[in-house]
Amino acid sequence: MATLLIKESSERSLMRLPHLIELNGQTIGVLGAVGKDAYKEMLRPNLPPRVARIVLPAGHYTLCIRSLFRWFYATAELQVEEGRQTIVTFTDKEKYWDWVFWIDMAAWLLKLILHLGRPWSIIYEIVSDGLLLVWLIHEIAIRKTYFKIKVEKNEASGFSNLPMA
Numbered sequence: 001m002a003t004l005l006i007k008e009s010s011e012r013s014l015m016r017l018p019h020l021i022e023l024n025g026q027t028i029g030v031l032g033a034v035g036k037d038a039y040k041e042m043l044r045p046n047l048p049p050r051v052a053r054i055v056l057p058a059g060h061y062t063l064c065i066r067s068l069f070r071w072f073y074a075t076a077e078l079q080v081e082e083g084r085q086t087i088v089t090f091t092d093k094e095k096y097w098d099w100v101f102w103i104d105m106a107a108w109l110l111k112l113i114l115h116l117g118r119p120w121s122i123i124y125e126i127v128s129d130g131l132l133l134v135w136l137i138h139e140i141a142i143r144k145t146y147f148k149i150k151v152e153k154n155e156a157s158g159f160s161n162l163p164m165a
Contacts, residue, residue, distance in 0.1 A: 001058075002055070002080040002083075002084070002085075002086070003054070003080075004054040004078070004080055004085075005052070005053055005085060005086065005087045006054070006063075006065075006088045006090070007050070007052075007088070007090075008031060008049055008050040008051075008089075008090060009049055009091045018031060019031045019065055019066060019068070020064075020065070021054075021063070021064075022066060023054075023056075023063060023064075031050050060077070061077075061078045061079075062075055062078070063078050065147050065149065067092075067146065072139075072143055072146040073143075073144065073146060073147070074090070074144070074145050074147035074148075076149040078151060084154065085153070086153055087152050089150045089152075090149045092147055092148075093142060093146060093147070093148060100135070101135075107128070
């Protein structure tokens with residue numbers, strides 16, 4: 001049997017959503033916590049990367065990593081071989097947009113507390129709504145390649161790599 005290792009390489013520890021893992025169009029599991037455990041996971045700082053280890057027969061597979069928002073996904077073709085571990089690492093393409101989102105949220109909270117006055121409140125609304133529109137167009141454009149997927153092969157780890165005495 002061959003081994004497929006799927007790792008999420010996101011460094012963010014806030015709001016990590018679970019992802020569906022599909023092989024050849026069939027859902028085989030969820031990577032990440034679901035339900036009450038998801039809230040506990042979000043509150044812990046410096047979370048380790050999520051890892052799924054799948055043992056399957058050697059062969060050719062189509063891997064799909066799908067967000068729980070069904071229209072965001074990415075696929076990759078894999079050749080899983082006997083005796084070699086196939087490692088799939090994925091991350092989303094939202095690094096810079098997350099920063100823009102949190103800055104906009106801070107500005108929105110500041111706007112709730114402080115009264116900006118006539119020209120500045122209109123300028124804020126135009127910039128904020130414009131960024132939202134650009135973000136929505138960006139999301140629609142990359143929805144089928146939402147995740148960056150990197151595939152690498154290693155020799156199988158374990159006792160088979162130890163030298164004979």
